[in-house]
Amino acid sequence: MVERGSIVPFAGWRRTRLLGESPLRQAVRSIGDRVVRIAEEVVGQDIDARIAGIKTHPNEVGHDPFGFDPETSRYALAVAALLHRRYFRTQVYGIERVPQGRVLIVANHSGQLPLDAVMIGSALMLDANPPRFPRSMVETWTAELPFISTLYPRLGQVVGSPENARRLLRQEESIIVFPEGARGISKTFDQRYQLTDFGLGFVRLALETNTPIVPVAVIGGEEQYPSVADFKPLAKLLRMPAFPVMPQVFFGMIAPLPTKYRLYFGEPFRLSGDPDDDDSVIEEKVWLVKSTIQSMVNRGLRERKGVFI
């Protein structure tokens, strides 16, 4: 006798859904695993071992209090590794200068999309030994965006607030900071590699928590999405910090240009002083960090032979 199923359409599908994972989740998992395998072959590094090598601070129920999820992160690291090694062919100098324990990694910000953070992060994960888990402080408004607000915490990114930074540094973690913020990332092409004003918060934080600051110069980011203008009224309308006008998008090139990234890690600063000092006193220390990064950027620009090679 032929075994009959239910007369309700898709009833069997529903039952399998109840028993196991949803088909969407299964599809994501199989695609993700394939990406990880490809990345491991191309890069020649064990992605899972790198993720396992980082130090996290799980709570009583085994979750990272900030929402870091190793499962999602391994897919992200695989994609980042492909970008890092193949697409942008990143060269990393002086990563051994990043000290163990708590550290603030301060870099110039550029390129309309925060791919510079991805490059610094993947350098810390893939090139540093042992791998360092990069946390970066993201803009507050990203927490209001659907999907992004879920994705960022799962990758270990944290909403930028002094309380969060203090807690992470107390846990001896490394934090990537872009003191230029949105001003820096949305620069137009004529202002490339000229650092804009730095915020003062990161120096106060470093003084308060006695954290070394590692300056980083990122070369190559400015040319990935050259922007000719910032269309402010539209940005205001869309409640975005800037609306860059990027010619390449008009030619159908939505992906960033495959520039060659170069990351220069400098000697760590160990600042001392009162974190509650006057702005003028703090500004001097900020200026010291900023001018160091600017001179590292200038030297990197002199040394490079071309944007794409």
Place this chain on the structure above:
Amino acid sequence: MARGVFGPVAGAPAPVPTTSQPKPSEPRSGSVTGTHTKVATEGAVLVTGICGRLGKLLARELHRTDQVVGVDRRAFPDRPKDIVHHELDMRRKKMKDIFRGRNIRAVVHLGVLHDPRRSDRERHSWNVVAFQKLLDYMSQYEVPKLVVLSGANVYGPQPNNPQFLTEDAPLLGAQHFGGMRDLVELDMLAQSFFWKHPDTETVVLRPCHIVGRVHNAASNYLRLERPIMVMGFDPMMQLVHEKDVVRAIQLALRPGVRGIFNIRGPGEMPLSHLVRKTGGRPRVVPSPLAKVALDQLWKLRLSNFPAQELDHLRYVCMVDDSRARTELGYEPVHPIDRVLKDVRRLRYQVA
């Protein structure tokens, strides 16, 4: 503040009960139920809202060591025999007689109205006016201890919240949800009482979502077969078991403890994990649709979740309990599996 609406508040501060004043509370057996014996020398603990789930749990724990006096509009039929229960409205003047007639050592204020279906006016008169009167009586009769159960909701879920809110964080709970206004005000009243009356040890407890066999929004949500989740949002959540909160209240009743304490449960988890662990299958809905649908369901009385509470499913509102650990000696003992098991026990299907 509409203080005079529900009858005049006792104006001039009456002197502390001495022999010059007769004690009228005992003969009024109309409101007093239970066998009241002689007042204990060290004084009784007055628990408002004793007939709630938390109140009953606290009463059962406390009556072993202390004399417990309960006040609630509801009856407390299965109470232990040594608990004195006054079935009265906290806004009534009879409340004063309880203070006058007995040596009250401490007041635990649990009588907070959370029901979002009640009118703003009623909730205000319960949560603010009645509490204010209670505070007046406390200062008149110099009660040395006050424990108020506020909640982490007074901080409010915000996109720019730090991952862990400390006790100093601003109370922005009412910013996007007007229904929270009186709960924030209640917390503020307790805080101002803390400063105005240094002789009274005031403790404000702000636990994260209390769950267990209680019927509150968080537990009811987790009991749903198909709870709504907002598409693209999966905030980290903290839950605390009701019995852990009861223990925190007991710790707060010890002499010498004062201040504001956040109370946290056994670790935080993403909301989706919590829902799955409780056995629910989340129904993922885009945020604008969820808002409209919930508004409609609320109007049609098919759901008891106001649409503004969706923010709890989108943004973090978690607390840092390091102060409670060091100063209060509080440590959650119920593991997450036990917490969720107790929630599941009362599962029911909601349309």
